[in-house]
């Protein structure tokens with residue numbers, strides 16, 4: 215499948231071949247797609263003899279710990295900001311994967327923007343920041359950044375198997391919620407080729423969906439039973455407080471998927487999850503076709519994303535006065551949005 219212009223592929227080939235040291239960046243709170251797509255790029259660069267590092271704003275959650283490759287160098291900015299910035303400054307090529315702009319890399323944004331080297335974007339979000347990149351491979355018509363990377367690396371002659379296959383299969387699977395959303399003919403073609411090349415999809419599914427800690431399953435159950443509020447307008451919201459996160463001992467990445475659950479209810483077309491953090495709530499929004507999660511995130515939560523999967527923030531002290539005001543605020547804006 216030729217999804218990107220041949221001239222862009224050969225331009226990328228030249229950039230990769232000319233590079234000496236490459237920095238591969240991705241978004242804050244890296245998920246399966248961020249980690250999978252950047253890992254695959256690093257593995258490919260290693261296979262053609264290039265030095266590279268995946269530079270991520272945060273340490274990855276335990277649930278994704280099977281992806282990082284022993285043959286790839288990783289820097290996590292929350293633990294090694296200085297070294298991460300140093301690597302970016304010393305690199306003669308910067309790649310951004312699974313984010314539409316450097317602003318999504320949080321503390322790494324400045325170092326990435328200050329660098330005057332060539333920059334390449336591989337992504338699937340709307341509104342890519344084309345201005346800051348020499349080359350852009352991005353379309354929302356592809357399931358995931360991992361799928362974008364799959365088609366691009368394949369054109370470069372990379373064999374789509376082994377660790378690269380595992381990383382990309384993981385990113386595509388988590389971003390599509392196991393083939394439930396944003397799936398295109400090319401997505402099945404990718405999966406088919408990876409399986410034919412020996413990628414163990416069963417093992418990956420075991421890791422993603424059947425390796426939860428007991429606490430995580432109990433927290434998900436508790437939220438559905440006690441904290442899932444349904445509005446007659448066809449919306450659901452849940453507020454996950456720091457107190458609950460502490461009580462259940464929830465770790466980074468362990469609330470992944472929770473926001474999708476209320477959409478199982480026939481009448482619910484919009485689901486909002488508020489997760490308390492320092493001074494703010496992190497907001498996840500999901501919707502069914504015909505209702506825009508993206509517009510809600512844009513209008514009320516300083517955020518954005520995809521049409522049916524978006525996110526943002528709700529600031530305590532400006533958007534709302536105290537954390538306790540969150541439920542009333544969300545109820546009001548959901549009524550306004552759907553009314």
Ligand SMILES: [Mn+2]
Nearest residue numbers: 247312359389
């Ligand atoms: Mn993604």
